Amino acid sequence: MSSLSLYGVSFDLVHLLLTSIGSVLPYPLDAWITNGTLVLVLSVLVFAAILLAASMINTIVLIWWERKLLGRFMDRRGAMHVGYAGLLQNFADGLKLFRKHTFKPAEADTLGFFSGPTAYMVTSMILFGVLPISTGWNSGSLPLSLLLALAIFSFAPLFIFVSAWSSNNKYSLMGGMRSAAQMIAYEVPLLLAVVAVVIVSGSFDLTTIVTEQQNYWFWGPLFLALVVFVAGMLAEMERIPFDLPEAEAELVEGWNTEYGGMLFAFFMLADYLRGLVGSFLVVLLFLGGWTMPSWVPGALTNFPLAGIFWFLVKTYLVFGLFVWIRASLPRVRTDQLLRVGWNRMIPLSLAAVFLAAALVTVKCLPVFGCLPSPGV
């Protein structure tokens, strides 16, 4: 199964292409072109290009999805005119931002100002590459892919803080401070909620975690962990009600106040890319990833790319939940946010860990059935 990884596919593609080109070329060229190093380099590039395209298209469709949902929540229709039901509106917006002049404030620090958004964007992209989407779409099997993903996920406050500080603007700096405080406060319950999943599935490998969920998805038995994880994700993604770092009403635009044009687009895309990855993680850890329960008719799960299809359906539904929360709840204050984070979330997540441990000990639950193979 793991031979069917995305990288494997791109390697095969490039290899096929180069050998067929090489077969029609004269002697010194064909030897050079079929040389292993070139195949390797090119296939890495193709792999990266596929990841880039997939992540960008998904991100932009996700923004569309949010705009449409939010529109209905607010009794509007959202984007309507460019493309079918406004589907291409965000591509148009992106093009507009791309054409804009990029400038930096005179007193800003050049290196930090430009490297912050770029690094933020790049780490979010890497994150997208790390997560498996189906049995065929993964970057090989990494035994610790969950840890790797969460480690990359927690890079973000650093880059936000760097770009906020180097903007040389008090609102940016305040936004950056808040962002760092918030992300660090919510990282802990988030990781503890993940520990609950790891205890039950017995693995740090996301592919294994998903296959463990073949019989029952973890959201039922680990509901407490799911709640903590979703709340933590909201804070990590800086979405309403936890969007204090860019509270427009008080901080102009928070840590990206000074950014315009493509750099702003980087932040915007990376934000939504993180939203996408957050939804991916919820689906992978709690909603069975690309598997579907056995009562679903086979016709719905056996078509080609069914895994990716169902994975994306679940992802967009989870993101719909985030949008629903955004449409319903007001923004909290910083002190409330931190108090809830340290005083409520951490006890709750500890309780979730204990519940998970109890579940592994008991092994069977009346409603959810038995654990397939109790982990470690």
Place this chain on the structure above:
Amino acid sequence: MTEPLTATEKTSDNPILWVAKPMVTAARQFARSLLHPSTVVYPFERLEDPKFRTEVGIESGKPIGVGPIWDNYRGVHALNIDTCISCNLCAFSCPDLCIDMVTVPGGDPKHPKKCPQIDYGKCSYCGFCSDACPEGCLSMTTRYELSVHSRREMVFPPEKLFGIYQQKLPMNPIRVERPANEDRIVLEPPLCIGCNACSRDCPTNCITMMEIPKPEAKPGEKLPKRIWKEPVINDSDCVRCGTCISVCPKECLFWGSRK
């Protein structure tokens, strides 16, 4: 010594209430809006479309302004060039001075036919012009889409207004009606100075300036300085445009009835 400001808040708030309740409200709104969003996708849908008649019609009891266009809506003007008598009344009555009388083909060289040209950059859609028009040939339609790309295009020449007339849009039927018994021009003779203005401007040439006898000046009395002529109006030719009333410098012409 000032007390430090502390945020006071209700600590008894139930998380179910402040998370679940708003979310249920939002979900209910979402479901309602999924079927019937309030937005009308304007250039493609309009409130005057039949499908909105039942929803936001007058019967629904919603306030005026969300319903279909009303028949007395004052939109762009329609001008019937054929019946316009070039009386100038519209231009006279316009409070914004946005009507110019411009020559259109069809008149004789001595009396060119002039019809109103309206500058929509200035028009306030007050409707005075269509109220004043004696022929009912200038009236307001229900069309409200008038955006153009330049100021020059905002000036609608008579031909364009005639084109709008030919589209047979619903027209505003309201015009001030003159009482039936006051449809004649009457002259208050002592005020008249015989200036010929009414006769000159009458679109139908129905005013003739007739000689009147010059009275004998009594001793010590000074005769008024005037031309000893008075307008005589041919009622059968008069189209009741009121131009003569408007141009009279001494305001001695009135609407009235003559036996």
